Amino acid sequence: MANKKIGVLVMSYGTPASLDDVEAYYTHIRRGNPPSPEQLKELKDRYEAIVGGVFPLRENTDNQVAGLQQKLNEHTAGSDVEFVCYQGLKHAYPFIEDGIEDMVKDGITEAVGIVLAPHYSIMSVGSYLKRARETSEKHGLNISYIESYHLHPQLIETLANRVNSKLEMFEETGATREQVRVLFSAHSLPERILSMGDPYRDQLLETSEAIAKRANVPSWQFTWQSAGRTAEPWLGPDVLDTMQELRDEQVKYVLVAPIGFVSDHLEVLYDLDIEAQELAQELDMRLMRIDSLNTDPLYMEVLADEVIRKSKEVHV
Numbered sequence: 001m002a003n004k005k006i007g008v009l010v011m012s013y014g015t016p017a018s019l020d021d022v023e024a025y026y027t028h029i030r031r032g033n034p035p036s037p038e039q040l041k042e043l044k045d046r047y048e049a050i051v052g053g054v055f056p057l058r059e060n061t062d063n064q065v066a067g068l069q070q071k072l073n074e075h076t077a078g079s080d081v082e083f084v085c086y087q088g089l090k091h092a093y094p095f096i097e098d099g100i101e102d103m104v105k106d107g108i109t110e111a112v113g114i115v116l117a118p119h120y121s122i123m124s125v126g127s128y129l130k131r132a133r134e135t136s137e138k139h140g141l142n143i144s145y146i147e148s149y150h151l152h153p154q155l156i157e158t159l160a161n162r163v164n165s166k167l168e169m170f171e172e173t174g175a176t177r178e179q180v181r182v183l184f185s186a187h188s189l190p191e192r193i194l195s196m197g198d199p200y201r202d203q204l205l206e207t208s209e210a211i212a213k214r215a216n217v218p219s220w221q222f223t224w225q226s227a228g229r230t231a232e233p234w235l236g237p238d239v240l241d242t243m244q245e246l247r248d249e250q251v252k253y254v255l256v257a258p259i260g261f262v263s264d265h266l267e268v269l270y271d272l273d274i275e276a277q278e279l280a281q282e283l284d285m286r287l288m289r290i291d292s293l294n295t296d297p298l299y300m301e302v303l304a305d306e307v308i309r310k311s312k313e314v315h316v
């Protein structure tokens with residue numbers, strides 16, 4: 001029988017639960033400033049284009065948390081430790097603060113926090129951890145964090161498999177591996193993160209390089225996507241500009257691998273599958289993307305392994 005319960009705070013960006021929730025969600029992202037009707041319509045249109053009436057995005061995260069819980073149970077069966085997962089979202093209910101308060105209510109005193117994003121940035125993971133830290137301190141919860149896991153061997157393995165299987169699909173249609181340009185991509189952030197010494201870009205390049213090596217990718221480069229529309233400069237080049245350049249280089253086959261995202265989100269289903277795909281048609285280019293990890297057992301193993309390792313370090 002388990003006599004020690006350790007809480008696991010599973011954090012992510014959060015996605016609205018329905019089309020009606022988009023306004024409140026967007027207002028939260030904009031730090032309480034409601035979007036203009038035009039901005040709201042534009043975002044709602046993007047969601048509508050991908051969900052077609054149903055709204056499956058929240059389920060992706062719910063399923064990942066359930067998958068991690070199950071993996072952790074497998075690992076701890078018969079031991080005296082039990083892990084209990086709680087969700088904490090940045091911009092939607094249950095918020096990071098709610099997850100921590102639920103743990104405290106359940107009598108949990110020790111916890112590990114992990115984010116459903118492998119790469120650390122002050123502006124992404126860093127801000128999740130800051131909020132978790134502040135709320136935990138208020139409640140006297142002893143919580144430690146996994147900041148990144150961008151080179152975890154099973155993460156590289158499963159992403160390399162996904163790249164490989166799409167390269168094979170290209171080969172089946174008559175292209176050679178050398179003719180396919182693999183574009184590793186991630187969510188852009190404001191350029192100023194670089195002068196802040198942020199590890200985000202370097203970690204993304206390390207993941208890309210490790211996958212390229214393991215999957216024997218002859219031709220690849222890194223590009224950004226989904227930049228915000230604010231006045232300040234965001235990291236580039238953007239995937240759409242990169243595709244224009246590839247056309248000038250006569251590249252006909254492109255495989256995009258959005259390694260900064262771990263499940264099917266707006267950035268994958270809209271920015272890549274609709275927007276980038278439309279451009280590919282215009283450029284007479286064949287564009288594919290790797291499947292998202294979602295509840296991939298190897299990804300669940302990565303998360304469980306990180307949580308167990310951290311808990312052994314801190315909560316012996």
Ligand SMILES: CC1=C(CCC(=O)O)c2cc3nc(cc4[nH]c(cc5[nH]c(cc1n2)c(C)c5CCC(=O)O)c(CCC(=O)O)c4C)C(CCC(=O)O)=C3C
Pocket residue numbers: 012013014015016029043057116117121123124125187188189190227228229260264265266267
């Ligand atoms: C680094 C990063 C990740 C990856 C790491 C991580 O996962 O943390 C990420 C993920 C996500 N971003 C998401 C959605 C949105 N992000 C926005 C806006 C912004 N993202 C930013 C950064 C990131 N975002 C930033 C700096 C902004 C500007 C405002 C702000 O400072 O926050 C906006 C506003 C409108 C727009 O600009 O499009 C939306 C709707 C969804 C859920 C989509 C769904 O529902 O499927 C997910 C997974």
Ligand SMILES: [Fe+2]
Pocket residue numbers: 013187
């Ligand atoms: Fe975002």
